[in-house]
Amino acid sequence: MAKALKINKNTEEGLLQLLEFLLDSEKVEGIFSLKKLNKNGNIAYSLITNKDELKGAVPLDPHMPVNAGKILSHFTLAEKTKRPVAAVLRPCELRAFVELIKRAQGSLENILLISLSCGGVFPIDTMNNGDAKKRSSSYAESLKKAENSPDVRKTCQSCDNFLPQLADMTVLTVGKKDADKECIIYLNTKQGENFAKDAPGNTISAEIESSETEKLKSKRKENKEKLFKDFEKTGNGISGFSRVFAACLGCHGCGEACPICYCTLCDFDSKTCEYKPESYESELEHKGGLKIPPGTLFYHLGRMSHMAVSCVACGMCSDVCPVNIPVADVFTKVGAALQDVFQYSPGKDIEEPVPSGTFKEEEFKEVGEH
Amino acid sequence: MDKDFTPTIIGFLCNWCSYTGADLAGTARMHIPPSIRIIRVMCSGRIDPLFVLRTYLKGADGVMMMGCHPGDCHYQKGNYSTRRRYVMLDTILKTLGLDEKRIGLWWVSASEAPRYEKVTNEFTESIKKMGPNPVFKEIFI
Amino acid sequence: MNSTGKEKKEKTATGKILSVEGDLRKTIKGLLKKLLKNNTLDAVLVPMKAPETESYAWVLLEDETLLDAADPLPPVMTVQGGRALDSITKQGDVYLKIGALMRPCEIRAAVELYKLNQVKLEHIHLISIDCPGALPLKEYMDNPIKSKENFEKIVQKGDKNEALRPVCQICQHFSLLSSPSTEETKASSSPDTENHSAADLHIGFFGGNGKKLCLTASTSKGKDLLEKLELSQDDSLEYWKAAGEKIRQSALKNRESFNKEWQEKIGGIENFTTALDACINCHNCMRVCPVCYCQQCYFDSKILENSPETYLQRAQERGSLRFPLDTLLFHLGRMSHMVLSCVSCGACEDACPMSVPVSQIFSMVGDQTQKSFQYVPGTDRNVPLPLQSFLKDEFCEVEIPCECDQSLLGKA
Numbered sequence: 011m012a013k014a015l016k017i018n019k020n021t022e023e024g025l026l027q028l029l030e031f032l033l034d035s036e037k038v039e040g041i042f043s044l045k046k047l048n049k050n051g052n053i054a055y056s057l058i059t060n061k062d063e064l065k066g067a068v069p070l071d072p073h074m075p076v077n078a079g080k081i082l083s084h085f086t087l088a089e090k091t092k093r094p095v096a097a098v099l100r101p102c103e104l105r106a107f108v109e110l111i112k113r114a115q116g117s118l119e120n121i122l123l124i125s126l127s128c129g130g131v132f133p134i135d136t137m138n139n140g141d142a143k144k145r146s147s148s149y150a151e152s153l154k155k156a157e158n159s160p161d162v163r164k165t166c167q168s169c170d171n172f173l174p175q176l177a178d179m180t181v182l183t184v185g186k187k188d189a190d191k192e193c194i195i196y197l198n199t200k201q202g203e204n205f206a207k208d209a210p211g212n213t214i215s216a217e218i219e220s221s222e223t224e225k226l227k228s229k230r231k232e233n234k235e236k237l238f239k240d241f242e243k244t245g246n247g248i249s250g251f252s253r254v255f256a257a258c259l260g261c262h263g264c265g266e267a268c269p270i271c272y273c274t275l276c277d278f279d280s281k282t283c284e285y286k287p288e289s290y291e292s293e294l295e296h297k298g299g300l301k302i303p304p305g306t307l308f309y310h311l312g313r314m315s316h317m318a319v320s321c322v323a324c325g326m327c328s329d330v331c332p333v334n335i336p337v338a339d340v341f342t343k344v345g346a347a348l349q350d351v352f353q354y355s356p357g358k359d360i361e362e363p364v365p366s367g368t369f370k371e372e373e374f375k376e377v378g379e380h
Numbered sequence: 381m382d383k384d385f386t387p388t389i390i391g392f393l394c395n396w397c398s399y400t401g402a403d404l405a406g407t408a409r410m411h412i413p414p415s416i417r418i419i420r421v422m423c424s425g426r427i428d429p430l431f432v433l434r435t436y437l438k439g440a441d442g443v444m445m446m447g448c449h450p451g452d453c454h455y456q457k458g459n460y461s462t463r464r465r466y467v468m469l470d471t472i473l474k475t476l477g478l479d480e481k482r483i484g485l486w487w488v489s490a491s492e493a494p495r496y497e498k499v500t501n502e503f504t505e506s507i508k509k510m511g512p513n514p515v516f517k518e519i520f521i
Numbered sequence: 522m523n524s525t526g527k528e529k530k531e532k533t534a535t536g537k538i539l540s541v542e543g544d545l546r547k548t549i550k551g552l553l554k555k556l557l558k559n560n561t562l563d564a565v566l567v568p569m570k571a572p573e574t575e576s577y578a579w580v581l582l583e584d585e586t587l588l589d590a591a592d593p594l595p596p597v598m599t600v601q602g603g604r605a606l607d608s609i610t611k612q613g614d615v616y617l618k619i620g621a622l623m624r625p626c627e628i629r630a631a632v633e634l635y636k637l638n639q640v641k642l643e644h645i646h647l648i649s650i651d652c653p654g655a656l657p658l659k660e661y662m663d664n665p666i667k668s669k670e671n672f673e674k675i676v677q678k679g680d681k682n683e684a685l686r687p688v689c690q691i692c693q694h695f696s697l698l699s700s701p702s703t704e705e706t707k708a709s710s711s712p713d714t715e716n717h718s719a720a721d722l723h724i725g726f727f728g729g730n731g732k733k734l735c736l737t738a739s740t741s742k743g744k745d746l747l748e749k750l751e752l753s754q755d756d757s758l759e760y761w762k763a764a765g766e767k768i769r770q771s772a773l774k775n776r777e778s779f780n781k782e783w784q785e786k787i788g789g790i791e792n793f794t795t796a797l798d799a800c801i802n803c804h805n806c807m808r809v810c811p812v813c814y815c816q817q818c819y820f821d822s823k824i825l826e827n828s829p830e831t832y833l834q835r836a837q838e839r840g841s842l843r844f845p846l847d848t849l850l851f852h853l854g855r856m857s858h859m860v861l862s863c864v865s866c867g868a869c870e871d872a873c874p875m876s877v878p879v880s881q882i883f884s885m886v887g888d889q890t891q892k893s894f895q896y897v898p899g900t901d902r903n904v905p906l907p908l909q910s911f912l913k914d915e916f917c918e919v920e921i922p923c924e925c926d927q928s929l930l931g932k933a
């Protein structure tokens with residue numbers, strides 16, 4: 011049985027109370043959380059240091075403007091933070107942060123990780139739609155019943171990895187029937203317990219996995235399998251694959267939004283990937299025609315070869331694509347296949363090396379010998 | 381199957397084992413299919429997966445990666461990385477239904493000229509059976 | 522100004538007429554086909570609908586049978602044509618005579634890139650076409666069938682309607698036939714008229730009622746194309762120009778109210794910040810902008826990175842700090858780098874995942890700034906970029922004169 015903090019307030023308020031306590035008691039110097047901006051209803055991930063500013067914080071708002079793993083990496087890229095901060099982030103964001111740390115792009119030190127059992131998020135471009143309120147309440151209802159909200163992204167509806175690993179604290183949202191009255195925050199680590207010491211609320215012991223989380227998990231697994239199958243129907247083979255990406259602008263926005271793609275200058279934006287005049291001439295000669303700019307499939311396959319084994323299935327790539335290409339469907343599918351082959355689970359264990367950076371002498375022995 | 385089809389196969393061969401093996405096969409006047417064009421690399425570990433992908437997407441009918449047997453790499457461990465990279469490429473292409481059989485990895489040592497002859501002929505035959513790489517004619521790539 | 526403007530007018534006073542046989546698009550493609558067939562061109566760059574999808578892409582083609590699938594008047598602008606052309610000549614001139622059929626704003630972007638030493642035009646024939654405007658990319662992608670029907674109506678009527686992207690509704694350069702004359706701008710004083718144009722050849726159809734096309738050439742390359750097309754019928758341009766002028770006048774009105782509206786919307790730092798609220802700093806606007814050609818953008822570089830300590834301090838100064846950082850700096854900085862060359866093409870807004878009105882903001886600021894330099898980007902290859910040239914006696918009013926200046930001036 012794990013320890014948990016029980017607060018007699020609705021889930022978001024309970025969490026906010028804890029955050030306020032952390033700031034007040036100076037246990038942390040700042041808090042990363044989603045926060046409302048001015049009038050438009052837009053939100054942004056913000057580093058909050060002042061208690062008053064916490065009023066605008068919406069840590070559980072179902073939007074992901076940017077994968078927060080990327081932001082924490084940016085925050086700790088130059089060096090680890092000397093002063094402790096807390097960060098509220100979704101499981102896929104946490105996984106992304108861990109993957110980035112494994113690539114020397116950040117540090118976990120002095121960061122209190124607060125995550126949640128995740129009901130998913132809405133598509134990014136609905137952030138300032140007028141109907142946000144309406145969607146939110148139906149979202150809350152689905153969460154209580156541990157069901158998929160129809161408004162959340164396709165990626166989230168098929169995400170069976172919605173219980174965070176490595177979080178110091180986990181806020182219970184999935185299947186929390188009395189979320190309007192009570193807030194449960196699991197304390198998963200020693201660090202989590204230390205920070206929650208003296209926080210208002212009662213300590214209880216409870217189990218994070220329940221029949222409710224199981225229910226959602228199996229539903230989402232089912233969706234995932236279906237998603238992959240559906241992709242096979244349309245996207246398989248060279249003609250299917252090139253159809254899927256026919257509309258691709260080559261803007262590389264997907265890679266830019268992807269937390270795992272951290273390179274400052276992407277290989278595929280570099281001179282080595284530009285076509286030489288002779289390449290145009292020779293390709294025209296045997297094809298009669300060529301999509302301009304060329305290199306769409308090279309970009310996507312190449313990016314895949316660089317990072318798909320670490321794909322945390324956060325869906326950001328699909329979310330930002332201006333021409334609605336289901337990039338994440340492809341990347342999560344390939345990612346899952348690679349993770350299966352290398353028995354790797356991205357973001358699960360900070361000590362486990364990234365498969366593309368290591369090898370074992372005793373593996374894949376049959377390869378190359380035929 | 382087109383009887384006259386001579387595939388274009390690009391071979392990335394490591395300098396110390398496979399390339400030397402290929403050289404030996406040549407001097408021994410073994411029968412090496414004319415479809416193979418060799419690019420010599422210092423170690424199979426130098427074969428960037430992007431080289432392979434680019435070759436494939438430019439329309440090569442087949443790509444052969446070759447290096448020293450595991451444990452024999454001139455640079456100790458280069459070929460273990462190669463092996464992972466190959467498995468990765470293979471998985472990606474397989475998952476997307478992209479003719480993963482057009483890309484292969486073989487260990488060929490400096491003395492294994494007969495093996496070189498065998499694998500190049502076998503691979504050429506299998507590519508012939510598959511026919512030309514459809515990517516070669518694809519406009520929207 | 523000297524007489525270049527006038528000379529040009531006289532030279533381009535007539536155009537070649539071609540009657541539309543059946544379908545407008547087919548007739549236009551017929552022209553390209555002919556140029557490929559008689560080897561005047563080796564290849565053409567045209568928009569094409571990708572097979573079995575509703576999306577469009579640029580295709581460079583040599584094989585004229587591929588032209589059947591091309592669409593010279595696509596309902597959307599996917600990749601900005603200037604950018605497409607840039608990718609072709611980036612590593613050097615392609616020794617193929619390429620005819621690039623693009624919208625006027627794409628042509629103008631290509632010309633700006635030419636001035637910036639990016640696009641090489643030696644073997645490129647720029648062919649512009651009267652532009653009915655384009656639909657917002659996202660809306661089209663969400664509902665391609667219906668959007669296409671809408672778009673066809675716009676093409677038939679030739680009016681700038683509200684379904685089009687905001688920048689299209691205020692565009693005055695939709696036809697290089699009736700483009701605002703360069704006399705208004707700081708036209709170059711060089712006597713040869715050869716390069717005083719954006720496109721080599723222009724295909725007009727506004728005013729033709731769907732029955733006629735009007736072709737005009739403004740460079741020797743364009744004249745060559747026109748000759749090889751062997752069109753016999755001449756027509757005075759007056760009528761065609763008038764047709765375009767009518768649309769342009771209403772667009773001009775739209776532009777004025779548009780500028781006013783946006784000046785109000787983004788006036789003051791607070792309003793400006795609010796307008797950019799939704800921005801997630803993904804820099805997609807920059808990456809699709811034809812004018813932003815840098816391989817490594819300053820705002821993507823390490824230069825803006827800091828230590829956690831600095832971030833915490835910055836947060837403490839105002840209670841909280843939004844991430845990603847420096848959104849405002851990015852937009853203002855990008856503006857300062859390129860807005861004089863902004864061709865108001867709308868590509869940035871189309872590619873923005875958050876539908877931030879970037880192109881509207883850039884277009885407004887661009888229009889104002891360009892006016893103060895009397896510069897119209899991309900309409901004349903010989904007019905230098907404003908920031909690459911200067912006159913000794915310009916903008917004196919921005920200096921704050923000191924007393925000794927005054928006395929010197931007095932003496933003079």
Ligand code: SF4
Nearest residue numbers: 101102128130166169
């Ligand atoms: S992908 Fe999974 S973890 Fe990420 S937001 Fe969606 S449901 Fe949550």
Ligand code: SF4
Nearest residue numbers: 258259261262264331
């Ligand atoms: S975001 Fe979409 S259009 Fe841009 S590169 Fe990725 S898939 Fe292509």
Ligand code: SF4
Nearest residue numbers: 268321322324325327
């Ligand atoms: S590839 Fe897409 S789904 Fe995978 S980590 Fe990157 S952004 Fe997330």
Ligand code: SF4
Nearest residue numbers: 810863864866867869
């Ligand atoms: S800033 Fe926007 S509107 Fe202006 S040229 Fe660039 S993409 Fe076009």
Ligand code: SF4
Nearest residue numbers: 800801803804806873
């Ligand atoms: S304006 Fe849009 S495209 Fe540009 S950086 Fe912001 S979110 Fe990205």
Ligand code: FES
Nearest residue numbers: 394423447448454
């Ligand atoms: S030297 Fe041959 S594989 Fe490394």
